[in-house]
Amino acid sequence: MTKPPLTLYLAAPRGFCAGVDRAIKIVEMALQKWGAPVYVRHEIVHNKFVVDGLRDQGAVFVEELSECPDDRPVIFSAHGVPKSVPNAAQARNMVYVDATCPLVSKVHIEAQRHADAGLQMIMIGHAGHPETVGTMGQLPEGEVLLVETPQDVAEVSVRDPERLAYVTQTTLSVDDTAEIVAALKSRFPAIIGPHKEDICYATTNRQEAVKAMAPKCDAMLVVGAPNSSNSRRLVEVGSRAGCSYAQLVQRAENIDWRALEGIASVGITAGASAPEVLINEVIDAFRARYEVTTELVETAQENVEFKVPRVLRKPA
The missing domain is CATH 3.40.50.11270 (Rossmann fold)
Structure with missing residues (x-):
């Protein structure tokens, strides 16, 4: 057949x-x-x-x-x-x-710098996510207020509206965060933001690639874990960018083949913590069922590398 x-x-x-x-x-x-x-x-x-x-x-x-x-x-x-x-x-x-991650450490340093200048912090992030917990835990209780939505911004109670700064979780949706930042600036015109946005280059790049790919696809699969914030954001970005079926899968075995019946094109991406071996596994699963033609949708090239701590570069 x-x-x-x-x-x-x-x-x-x-x-x-x-x-x-x-x-x-x-x-x-x-x-x-x-x-x-x-x-x-x-x-x-x-x-x-x-x-x-x-x-x-x-x-x-x-x-x-x-x-x-x-x-x-x-x-x-x-x-x-x-x-x-x-x-x-x-x-x-x-x-x-x-x-x-050094880009998360950058946010920690930023929060401390603002606190040292006497500013109260507002953090845009997801409650309970370990990155949010870690960043809020850089400062004493009550010094960092969490907002997740523009609605939260309307309700947040601050010490002094003239002495505020904000930071963000590094793995958020760029578009959602822009909405929340706009709400913060509208309510607190004096609020100070980061010199360079906190959402990391990798999160931004992966979302941009999905935006470029989504309109071409009948369906989109994001390889990633359910507790991975940046992976879940890719699903949301794909849906908003015009792909009617966007799903998160951990492995090839999680693909819902019945939902894909009759389609002509699928977009594949992966969250920042998903290894290439799992992406290849998904591609192989499609090759087993379809006559596959692949096309690369490339929006950026990355060559960032971070050094490991010195203690590991020294012999035991």
Whole structure:
């Protein structure tokens, strides 16, 4: 039986960003340097395949520092942690390595700088996301107020409307964030924003590629984890950009083939914590069922690289 034809549009950039690459490398190098087990506070990045692979090498994933023994190294995830976490590790004389993405660390530094200048912070982010928890935890309770929507901006209660600054989670939808920033500036004209927007280059680039790809596709699949903020934003961006069926899939086995019956084109992208091996697995699953033609939709090229911490570059 002949396979039906299908055009696969592949978004570029897609998949791993420099911060994720660095975080995974940090766990691997820590295992090489200190041997197993190495403890990791929270999933190093939000991807089950990646986490399972590191667990197989000897990484132990925990949610709190209290679950770690004093005598084994601990790594803090790429999303960043509240200041109380490294302080607690120091108090216990633990060896720890901070795998916080440098672009998240930039937001932490920014928040501290504004606080030092006597400004109260407003953070645009998702409640409970580890990055938001980490950024808000850089400053004392009440110094960072969280808003998730323009409606929240209308209701937020600030200390002094003349002495405010805002920061954002790095993995948000660029368009949604612009709406919330506009609401903040409208209500608090004196509010100070970042020198350069906080949403990271990789999040922005992946969303731009999806916007370019979505109008061409009958359906779009985003390879990523359900707890990955940037992956979920790609689904939303694809839907808004004109693709009527946009879905998040963790692996090829999660594809709903019945929903794709009769289609002629599919767009494929991946969140910043999804490895290329999973993208290839999805492409192979389509090749098994269709006569596939692939087309690249490239909107940017990335060559960013972040160094691992010095402690891992020195021999044990």
